[in-house]
Amino acid sequence: MQASSGRRALGIALAVAALQMVMLVAFAWPAARSAPHDLPIAVTGPQAAAVADRLAGQGGFAVETLPDEAAARQALRDREVYGAIVTAPAGPKVLVASGASPAVAQQIGQYAATLSGAPAPPVTDVVPAGEHGAAFASLALPLVMSGIAGGALLALLVRGTGPRLAGLAGVAVLGGLGSAALAQGWLGILDGSYLAVSGAIALAVAAISGTVLGLAALIGPPGVVVGALTMLLLGNPLSAAATAPELLPEPWGDLGQLLPPGAAATLLRSAGYFDGAAAARPLTVLAVWALAGTALVVLGGLRRPGGRTRDNGAPAAPAGA
Structure with a gap:
């Protein structure tokens, strides 16, 4: 028994050490190698x-x-x-x-x-960031974490495709309206149109939450882990919210802009400081992720491993039974 517990403790120690190293690389490496690239x-x-x-x-x-x-x-x-x-x-x-x-x-x-x-x-x-614009980078991680939390909670606590999608819409819209009010009205981080900024945040949350929820609906609880790690350990460090995509090592700056956190940072800057200039690409990226997440939620609710399944994976009773 003690030998088994010792091996388990050693395995946990190795896993935690590996996780620490991965997180160090993910978060510190882009900053340590920051330099202009085109x-x-x-x-x-x-x-x-x-x-x-x-x-x-x-x-x-x-x-x-x-x-x-x-x-x-x-x-x-x-x-x-x-x-x-x-x-x-x-x-x-x-x-x-x-x-x-x-x-x-x-x-x-x-x-x-x-x-x-x-x-x-x-x-x-010519286009100033505003009195508190230097705090813009602090918006990225809360949006990522809240988006992950929204998708995970909907996946774990809500059953049924319709209620999940309704919850996803509510998380995105309410999160966008509330976060924009704080970022603009109280913190003074963003300028621009309130509706444009709140819409950008809502779309970012829908993309992140929708991905986590969709993966969970399709493959179960492991989908939450996959979605969370993708957004947190890959998307957030490569978002360049504190610098610019062109300062990250190639090709990671371009990859970061194809993930929701990076696209969200770019879209928020466009909406908050540039009256929507250059918003088409990040808007498209976030819309694709949000629609893909929605499609996965629907697909997860309609899995057919030999017959229609409920959201909990149990086969549905045949008609008339």
């Missing part, structure tokens, strides 16, 4: 070609030459670039959009200083 940046002005060549030589930037400062400002508002360097005989100035990423905005200013030789070129924030 980061979109614009240059304009009389020395634009020379500056573009120097940026290209440094690597990590996707440089676009624009005709004038007005075009650079519009590119920032449209989320086509993260920043712009406007050259002039008196020295360069920097345009940034901290609403897209305060971390990237700071880095672009530092790069501009090295290019000009000046200690601090003037910086204009």
Whole structure:
């Protein structure tokens, strides 16, 4: 008996140590390897070609030459670039959009200083993140955790496809309205239209909760574990909510944008700071995940291993029985 308990204790210790290592890699590795990878940046002005060549030589930037400062400002508002360097005989100035990423905005200013030789070129924030915009990254994990909790609770406590889908809609809508009210009205993290922000949060919750619920409906309780680990250990670290997808090691930044947490962060920035600019891709990604989760819930309720099944997996009685 003691030998069996000892082996069990050793197995638990090894499993926990492995989990710790996985979580360390998942959460710390993207930050430890953070660097620009094809980061979109614009240059304009009389020395634009020379500056573009120097940026290209440094690597990590996707440089676009624009005709004038007005075009650079519009590119920032449209989320086509993260920043712009406007050259002039008196020295360069920097345009940034901290609403897209305060971390990237700071880095672009530092790069501009090295290019000009000046200690601090003037910086204009065309699309500011707001007074408390630096706290934007703190929204990501609560949305992921609450989305996982919503899907898990619906899977474990609610029976029937209709009630589960109704519960999923309620979790998403109420979560979106409530979270947007807190993020905008009390915390002051997000600007923009309240309905647009609440809709973005609702869709993100529907995508995360729907995936967890759908997997659970299809394969049972292990589906909750699979869905939770996908969103928490893969989706959340790769969401780039604190930085930008282009700062993550390739190809993980692109992968993160195809998962609900990353798409949600991008969509929230578009809705909260850019009046919906560049929202089409993350909106599509979240809609696909939400619809896929819904389809899995329906499919799980209609499994036919030789006959119609109830949601608890027991075969339904034949008609007339």
